[in-house]
Amino acid sequence: MTRTGHSIRHFTSESVTAGHPDKLCDQIADAVLDDILRADPYARVAVELLITRGQVHVAGEVSTTDYTNVADLVREVLLSTGYTTAESGIDGGSCGVSVSIEEQSPDIAAGVDRPVEWRAARSVGGATIEAFDAQGAGDQGMMFGFACDETPVLMPLPIFAAHRLAARLEEVRLTRVVEGLRPDGKTQVTVSYEDGRPVGLAAVVVSAQHDEGWDQRELAATLEAAVVAPVVKDLGLDVDGARVLINPAGSFVVGGPAGDTGLTGRKLMVDTYGGMGRHGGGAMSGKDPSKVDRSGAYAARHVAKTVVAAGIARRCEVKVAYAIGAATPVGLAVETFGTGRVPDGVLERAVAEVFDLRPAAVIEHLDLLRPIYRPTATYGHFGRSGPGFTWENTDRTGALLAAL
Numbered sequence: 001m002t003r004t005g006h007s008i009r010h011f012t013s014e015s016v017t018a019g020h021p022d023k024l025c026d027q028i029a030d031a032v033l034d035d036i037l038r039a040d041p042y043a044r045v046a047v048e049l050l051i052t053r054g055q056v057h058v059a060g061e062v063s064t065t066d067y068t069n070v071a072d073l074v075r076e077v078l079l080s081t082g083y084t085t086a087e088s089g090i091d092g093g094s095c096g097v098s099v100s101i102e103e104q105s106p107d108i109a110a111g112v113d114r115p116v117e118w119r120a121a122r123s124v125g126g127a128t129i130e131a132f133d134a135q136g137a138g139d140q141g142m143m144f145g146f147a148c149d150e151t152p153v154l155m156p157l158p159i160f161a162a163h164r165l166a167a168r169l170e171e172v173r174l175t176r177v178v179e180g181l182r183p184d185g186k187t188q189v190t191v192s193y194e195d196g197r198p199v200g201l202a203a204v205v206v207s208a209q210h211d212e213g214w215d216q217r218e219l220a221a222t223l224e225a226a227v228v229a230p231v232v233k234d235l236g237l238d239v240d241g242a243r244v245l246i247n248p249a250g251s252f253v254v255g256g257p258a259g260d261t262g263l264t265g266r267k268l269m270v271d272t273y274g275g276m277g278r279h280g281g282g283a284m285s286g287k288d289p290s291k292v293d294r295s296g297a298y299a300a301r302h303v304a305k306t307v308v309a310a311g312i313a314r315r316c317e318v319k320v321a322y323a324i325g326a327a328t329p330v331g332l333a334v335e336t337f338g339t340g341r342v343p344d345g346v347l348e349r350a351v352a353e354v355f356d357l358r359p360a361a362v363i364e365h366l367d368l369l370r371p372i373y374r375p376t377a378t379y380g381h382f383g384r385s386g387p388g389f390t391w392e393n394t395d396r397t398g399a400l401l402a403a404l
Contacts, residue, residue: 010202012190013158013274015166018378019081019089019183019209019255021262025049026271026377027081028058029264029286031073034371037288039066041369044104044138047286051262054086055096060286063104071097082173082183089184089209089256135360137322138291139282142331145300145318146277147308150198153392154308155383157198157235159274161189163379164231169208172226182209184255190242201242204228208247209255220246271381272297277317285377289368292322292359298391299362301382303355307336309394310401312347314339320357327358342404350403354396366390 016023029047036043043064050057056074078092085091147154165187173181188205191198206223223246232239265283269275282293289295300318307316313336321331334348356365363369372388384392 007194008199009193010190011156011158011193011276012188012203013156013162013269013276014186014188015159015162015270015274015379016187016267017166017170017183017185019083019170019185020267021051021089021184021257021260022264022266023262023270023378024077024081024083024257025051025262025264026267026285027374028056028074028077030373030377031077032058032068032070033286033288033373035068035073036062036064036066037369037371037373040064043288044290045286045288046104046291047101048264049262049286050264051090051257053258054090055098056090057098057100059100060102061104062101070099070101083256086258088182089254089258132356132358132360132364133327135290135358135363136325136327137296137329137359138287138324139293140322140324141282141293141296142280142319142321143282143292143296143300144272144278144280145297145302145304145320146273146316147301147304148276148315149308151383153383153385154305155380156273156276158189158191159270159276159380160383161191161201161231161235161237162187162274163383164235165189165204165206165227167379168227168231169206169223172223173208178222178226180211180214182211182253182255184209184252184259201232201237201239203243203245204232204239205245205248207249207252209252210247212253214251216247216250273382278319280319284381285373289363290359292320295359295362295366295368296320296322296357298366298368298381299355299357302366302391302393303334303351303357305392306394306396306400307334307347307351310397312336312341312400312404316340318351322359327360329357332357346404350400353403354399 028049032047033045045062047060058070074097075092083090083092150157151160169185172178186207190203192200192202264286268279284294287294300320304316304318307313315337317335319333320329323330334344334351367390
């Protein structure tokens with residue numbers, strides 16, 4: 001397909017509602033994490049879930065001075081999300097809950113759980129640079145951060161739009177603007193790009209779980225008017241000419257855990273950049289910030305967003321690599337895809353100068369030892385606002401520009 005001699009390409013991203021089975025698992029995992037962090041900010045938490053028809057299985061490793069009632073948290077999340085009957089997908093009040101949680105491996109703890117100097121430094125008014133070496137990374141691996149100037153929050157347009165649609169679908173259900181909807185739902189947006197810049201919508205897909213009795217044509221018209229139209233208008237886009245598919249498979253009565261088994265960490269593209277930025281493979285939900293799958297990914301986004309916010313590049317991807325037990329990253333790479341005002345190598349050196357990417361330093365700067373994580377488990381960890389999303393701050397743009 002061409003227009004004015006230029007090629008049109010398409011990029012697609014998806015999002016899901018809070019009632020999606022995988023997202024139920026992420027929310028419960030982060031609810032457990034938050035509950036523990038309220039009493040024990042230095043706890044070590046790695047919680048995983050599997051949810052299916054009538055059953056929730058919780059497993060993982062937790063080392064803490066506190067106690068949390070995991071089964072109660074499971075039920076609270078399910079019920080608050082709308083799963084109050086078996087017909088909806090699972091009954092949060094009566095479903096089975098099994099818990100298998102052990103302490104963190106002593107081999108991992110030996111390399112990571114050494115923040116004695118750091119804790120002492122924080123207690124007298126802030127950690128010192130040297131104290132940040134006292135805590136090693138909670139695992140090996142590589143974490144990616146991404147930012148671009150396609151939206152005001154410096155996120156790719158496809159995932160940003162998909163999240164907005166999913167959040168609106170949840171809103172019309174909770175406020176009963178549309179009657180007879182159930183918690184499960186998915187959205188998908190395909191954006192047309194010309195010469196690397198978004199120029200319009202190619203397709204919008206919405207799948208919404210619903211009660212028995214809905215006529216599919218009536219439901220499609222209702223959701224297009226109540227969900228698709230206001231979101232597209234608010235984004236300044238035009239749906240004319242785009243394919244709009246609502247419940248394209250037809251009836252969607254059986255949903256939630258009754259229709260699809262849920263797992264923690266299975267919606268990594270929903271959590272991050274919709275596939276536009278690369279991903280190292282590690283999930284975030286259910287993990288305390290000593291795990292660099294979480295804190296490293298937040299730090300990489302913080303750096304990438306700062307680069308774009310400073311006007312240094314229109315697109316930026318940051319890769320940070322860690323070794324378990326080692327504080328200093330073993331790798332750092334910055335790429336601007338030909339949009340940078342300075343060579344990538346020069347920018348990379350400036351980033352290394354301005355941003356301390358040791359885990360304890362990241363935790364200190366982004367204030368990650370707080371119960372802020374359950375909200376991150378729905379509608380993406382990035383491009384968000386609020387006091388918990390500190391990695392979205394661009395407080396170091398001046399320092400980065402000065403370093404260049």
